[in-house]
Amino acid sequence: MAELVEFAKMNGLGNKILVIDMRDRSDKVTPQAAVTLNADAATQFDQIMAIHNPKAPGTDAWIDILNSDGSKAQACGNGTRCVVQALAAETGRRTFTFQTVAGILNAQEHEDGTISVDMGKPVFDWNRIPLSEEFFDTSRIELQIGPIDAPILHSPSVMSMGNPHAVFWVDRDPMDFDLERFGPLLENHPVFPEKANITLAQVVSASSLRTRTWERGAGLTLACGSAACAAAVSGARTGRTGRKVDIDVASSPARQPLTIEWRSDDHVVMTGPAEWEWSGKVDPSTGAFTRDEEPEALAR
Numbered sequence: 222m223a224e225l226v227e228f229a230k231m232n233g234l235g236n237k238i239l240v241i242d243m244r245d246r247s248d249k250v251t252p253q254a255a256v257t258l259n260a261d262a263a264t265q266f267d268q269i270m271a272i273h274n275p276k277a278p279g280t281d282a283w284i285d286i287l288n289s290d291g292s293k294a295q296a297c298g299n300g301t302r303c304v305v306q307a308l309a310a311e312t313g314r315r316t317f318t319f320q321t322v323a324g325i326l327n328a329q330e331h332e333d334g335t336i337s338v339d340m341g342k343p344v345f346d347w348n349r350i351p352l353s354e355e356f357f358d359t360s361r362i363e364l365q366i367g368p369i370d371a372p373i374l375h376s377p378s379v380m381s382m383g384n385p386h387a388v389f390w391v392d393r394d395p396m397d398f399d400l401e402r403f404g405p406l407l408e409n410h411p412v413f414p415e416k417a418n419i420t421l422a423q424v425v426s427a428s429s430l431r432t433r434t435w436e437r438g439a440g441l442t443l444a445c446g447s448a449a450c451a452a453a454v455s456g457a458r459t460g461r462t463g464r465k466v467d468i469d470v471a472s473s474p475a476r477q478p479l480t481i482e483w484r485s486d487d488h489v490v491m492t493g494p495a496e497w498e499w500s501g502k503v504d505p506s507t508g509a510f511t512r513d514e515e516p517e518a519l520a521r
């Protein structure tokens with residue numbers, strides 16, 4: 222049994238996040254702990270954001286990201302906003318620089334409590350997404366599901382936002398599709414050697430989209446920030462929208478959009494809320510946890 226660490230149960234637009242404080246420790250949250258925490262209704266989550274001491278000069282923390290099945294993720298937009306809110310509450314600071322396996326992320330908490338995260342530049346090269354076969358134009362690849370002559374979903378835009386994404390454009394409400402059935406088939410399709418996050422996106426106007434996502438390693442989630450970024454980039458790249466859009470995350474209980482801007486310097490900036498729910502202590506090796514009586518520690 223490892224020494225207990227503090228954690229906070231949080232969410233970003235309903236995306237369930239556990240922020241675990243692993244600073245000043247050399248161990249990691251284990252995949253087994255993740256699976257155990259996800260099996261308990263109180264701590265069921267989509268991603269764990271484990272905050273470690275910084276590894277690079279000029280950064281505030283190294284963030285390790287785990288999906289609910291125990292696998293690693295390279296990016297998590299909603300989770301990053303939760304980390305910012307937790308650290309802002311702890312330190313009184315508003316700007317942070319994090320490092321993940323996907324690179325450096327700059328983030329800022331605004332006066333109104335919303336948080337912006339610079340999610341970096343989208344990657345379109347087929348072998349860096351990665352795809353298992355060469356596609357010259359990744360704004361629309363050959364992939365479909367359903368009858369060959371009347372596919373239900375087809376021709377997704379694919380990219381990496383640090384993690385692999387496929388965005389399928391649909392002409393009606395994404396909630397009308399059986400994503401629970403199609404999601405796992407597409408996530409595990411052989412064209413995605415590292416699997417992929419699968420998003421359905423509907424154009425509402427030139428500056429707004431409605432999305433719903435099946436997440437790699439976590440399944441149907443209420444919201445996915447990096448997928449919202451991928452949908453916004455795909456919308457602009459394929460001429461469906463401008464470069465700044467509000468995303469109505471269809472399955473989110475929070476009726477608040479995520480604003481995504483694909484800036485002229487190619488960086489994608491996501492702005493939205495984060496919400497603290499409760500705090501506790503957890504054993505990062507086993508996932509055994511206790512809940513605090515009163516809010517303390519990470520984020521209030």
Ligand SMILES: N[C@@H](CCC[C@H](N)C(=O)O)C(=O)O
Pocket residue numbers: 236267268288293294295296297298299300384385418436437438439444445446447448
């Ligand atoms: N919910 C996240 C993305 C989570 C990562 C994903 N499941 C993966 O494995 O790539 C977000 O808000 O971006």
